[in-house]
Amino acid sequence: MSGLIEEYNYAGLQCSEKKDFHGAIRWFDKALEGTPSPIILFNLANAYRGMGELQKAIEHYLKSLVYAPQYNLTRNMLLECLAPCRSLHIDGKPNIAELLVKFRDDMGWPDVLENPSSTKEFLHLYAAACRCTPDSVVLDISAGFCRNKDFFLHTQYVSIDLEVASDWNWDFSKLDLIGDALNLPIKKNSIDMILNSSSLEHYPDPFAAFAEFSRVLKPGGFLYLDAPFTHVEHQIPHDYFRFSRYGLNYLCSRYGLAPLSITPDSSYLMGGYRMLFEALSAFKNTDFVKNGLPERGKAAEEAMAYLEAKVKPLFIDIDQDPLLCPEGLSSTITNCTQYPIRYNLVAKKPGEQLPSRRYSSRAALLTEIVECPACHAAQLDWSASQCQCMSCEMIFGRNEYAIPRLVIS
Numbered sequence: 423m424s425g426l427i428e429e430y431n432y433a434g435l436q437c438s439e440k441k442d443f444h445g446a447i448r449w450f451d452k453a454l455e456g457t458p459s460p461i462i463l464f465n466l467a468n469a470y471r472g473m474g475e476l477q478k479a480i481e482h483y484l485k486s487l488v489y490a491p492q493y494n495l496t497r498n499m500l501l502e503c504l505a506p507c508r509s510l511h512i513d514g515k516p517n518i519a520e521l522l523v524k525f526r527d528d529m530g531w532p533d534v535l536e537n538p539s540s541t542k543e544f545l546h547l548y549a550a551a552c553r554c555t556p557d558s559v560v561l562d563i564s565a566g567f568c569r570n571k572d573f574f575l576h577t578q579y580v581s582i583d584l585e586v587a588s589d590w591n592w593d594f595s596k597l598d599l600i601g602d603a604l605n606l607p608i609k610k611n612s613i614d615m616i617l618n619s620s621s622l623e624h625y626p627d628p629f630a631a632f633a634e635f636s637r638v639l640k641p642g643g644f645l646y647l648d649a650p651f652t653h654v655e656h657q658i659p660h661d662y663f664r665f666s667r668y669g670l671n672y673l674c675s676r677y678g679l680a681p682l683s684i685t686p687d688s689s690y691l692m693g694g695y696r697m698l699f700e701a702l703s704a705f706k707n708t709d710f711v712k713n714g715l716p717e718r719g720k721a722a723e724e725a726m727a728y729l730e731a732k733v734k735p736l737f738i739d740i741d742q743d744p745l746l747c748p749e750g751l752s753s754t755i756t757n758c759t760q761y762p763i764r765y766n767l768v769a770k771k772p773g774e775q776l777p778s779r780r781y782s783s784r785a786a787l788l789t790e791i792v793e794c795p796a797c798h799a800a801q802l803d804w805s806a807s808q809c810q811c812m813s814c815e816m817i818f819g820r821n822e823y824a825i826p827r828l829v830i831s
C-alpha cells in the first residue's frame with residue numbers, strides 16, 4: 423500500500439473502532455479508488471457488516487477473495503453473514519446470499535469461494551442482476567439450460583437458444599424461444615439487458631452476433647458477456663473462436679457499443695496452471711484409461727496431486743498481487759501478460775435510456791418483443807400450436823432454423 427492509501431485505511435479503521443461505520447466506509451472507499459486491495463476490501467466488508475448491511479458485506483468479502491483466495495478469515499466472515507442474510511425478504515432485488523448458495527450448490531460451481539475465476543463469474547452475473555429493475559427486459563442469448571435464470575427472477579427474463587449443444591445432455595425445456603443469435607427473432611431497440619455467457623466462441627460469425635446485440639438493445643441498454651480466451655475445444659464441431667480483450671473491444675466499437683469494462687477472470691499464472699491441470703485431468707479421466715493404459719492415467723493423477731499440493735500454493739502466493747491482474751485495456755507490455763480462461767465484458771449501447779415497462783403477462787411481453795426472423799415483420803399469429811408470420815407467411819416449426827417458440831407459463 424502506498425503512504426496515502428495506508429492513511430485512508432488507518433482512518434477507516436479508527437472510525438470502525440468507534441462504530442462510526444458510515445465514516446469508515448467513506449475512508450475505505452477513498453482508499454480503494456486506485457488499486458484494489460484485498461485487505462481494504464475486507465475492512466470495508468467488516469464495516470458494512472458492522473452497520474447490518476449484510477448484502478453489501480458479502481459482496482465485498484467476495485471482491486476481497488478475488489484477489490486473495492487463500493484468506494480463510496475472509497471466507498469465514500462471509501459464511502457467517504450467509505445464513506441470516508438468506509432469510510431476509512428482498513422485494514424486487516436479487517438476494518446475494520441466496521444466489522451464492524444456489525450458484526455453489528445447484529449450479530455446479532462448488533469452488534465459488536475458492537477459485538477467483540468462479541468468484542468473478544458470480545460477481546459478473548450479480549452485477550448484471552443489480553442493474554435491473556422489475557421493469558427490465560432481460561434477454562439471455564444462448565441460454566442453454568437457463569443456468570443464469572435465478573439471477574434475474576426479479577426482472578422480465580427471456581431466454582433463447584438454438585438447441586445445438588453437442589457435448590452435454592442439456593434440458594432445453596425451460597427456454598422461452600428457440601432462435602439463432604446471428605439472426606434474432608427480436609425487435610430492434612427492445613431489450614434493456616443482454617446476457618451472453620460462454621457462447622460467443624460457438625458462433626461461426628461473432629461479428630453478426632455483435633451486430634444483433636447492438637440492434638436489439640435499447641439505447642442505454644447493457645450487454646454482459648463472457649467469452650473464453652484459453653479453453654479446450656468443446657461442443658465440437660460448434661467451437662470456432664477465442665477472444666482477446668482487444669478483440670472484444672473491437673467487436674464493441676465496430677457495432678456501436680461502448681465497452682465499460684473488460685476483465686480477465688484469472689491472472690497469468692493461475693490461468694496457465696488451470697490449463698495444465700485441465701489437460702492432465704483429461705488423461706486421468708478418459709484417454710489412457712479407456713485405451714488400456716491405466717498406469718498412464720495413474721501417472722497423470724499423481725502429477726495432479728503434486729501440482730495441487732506443492733505448486734498451486736506457491737502460484738497463489740506469487741499471483742495474489744492485484745497488479746498482476748489488471749482490468750481494462752493497456753498498451754504496456756506488463757499489462758499484456760495475461761492468460762485468463764475468459765474475459766468478462768460489460769458494454770453499453772450509447773443514447774438516452776428508454777423507459778422500461780412491466781408487461782401484464784409473459785405472453786404480452788413476448789408478443790411485444792418477438793418479430794419474424796425471416797422478414798422482420800412484427801405481426802405474428804401465435805394462436806395455433808405453431809406460429810406464423812402474417813407478412814411472409816413463414817411458419818415456425820421446431821425443426822426449422824430460427825424458430826421462435828412461444829411458451830406461455
Ligand SMILES: [Zn+2]
Binds near residue numbers: 799
Ligand atoms: Zn416474416
